[in-house]
């Protein structure tokens with residue numbers, strides 16, 4: 493049996509059947525290429541779902557991780573460690589926040605935001621505990637984050653969900669105004685929706701949401717798990733609009749491929765999570781924090797925020813050109829290294845077509861193909877991948893017509 497098949501069979505047999513994985517089993521990565529167990533090389537435009545922002549096996553990141561592994565891998569929260577403290581310093585220096593809580597994933601960071609908001613009002617003896625978030629949002633799979641996620645298909649069979657959550661259409665200010673009341677503790681929004689189909693909110697929406705929250709006394713949380721850490725060409729997506737939340741969650745690209753999540757907040761809010769209220773055994777892990785510090789350093793040294801924008805512009809331009817006159821295309825849109833191809837048809841079948849042509853992409857909403865390339869993807873590699881995407885989409889659209 494070929495190695496891919498043999499390894500895939502092992503996974504089919506012994507892993508939870510949570511994912512739809514193809515038989516190509518990845519064993520190695522280099523820059524924007526992935527290699528399967530039989531040595532086949534793929535162009536990676538999926539970026540591990542918006543995680544591998546420096547590509548795979550970046551030499552600087554790899555050596556920092558190796559060095560930290562030889563120095564100190566874990567202390568838990570019994571002690572400060574130098575890397576977590578330095579990373580908190582680096583993150584807060586780049587945004588509105590004063591303090592950081594480290595955890596291991598996006599869902600955990602969002603759980604922390606929900607707990608923080610409830611505790612903040614509890615301490616003030618104000619009976620606010622409800623959370624308002626958007627339809628088609630994605631905030632993670634743990635029960636609180638899942639309840640905040642405005643997609644019924646993810647809720648099905650897991651009820652009863654957490655009480656006190658409601659959802660409004662994304663970008664609809666009147667609906668939000670109607671939903672936020674004197675019981676609302678938190679408004680939780682992605683400053684640009686990732687899983688919901690790469691959706692950029694209407695101009696002025698985020699500022700209007702900020703004003704609404706201030707007027708009504710609710711806290712505002714931006715979930716930047718997918719769009720933060722330079723993905724959209726600013727360190728944080730909300731910086732495009734100059735609108736500051738009260739808290740922000742990060743994960744995905746934060747560790748450049750190493751698992752780490754974070755909740756950031758202003759001191760006034762963060763200080764309510766005193767000892768005993770919240771914790772994470774692995775949170776602030778020195779290896780993960782060293783990786784994230786190296787990630788930030790590489791992005792700035794190699795001017796990759798600007799490059800992320802450049803990659804986005806080039807991608808959108810090429811896709812628009814390649815897909816012009818395709819009747820099944822709704823729109824190509826995106827910001828920086830997060831680009832969606834919105835189609836009038838389900839796009840999941842495109843994944844296999846692209847993979848057969850050795851190019852890897854992902855699905856966002858059912859009808860939106862999502863590209864999340866590395867910020868440093870070489871243009872010739874990008875162009876070769878985009879050519880495949882254009883051909884596969886054109887062929888599928890022609891066949892469906």
Ligand SMILES: *Cc1c(COP(=O)(O)O)cnc(C)c1O
Nearest residue numbers: 597598599630631632686717718
């Ligand atoms: C991926 C994602 C999450 C969940 O992150 P996990 O690390 O999988 O828990 C939360 N919010 C957004 C916006 C995401 O894209």
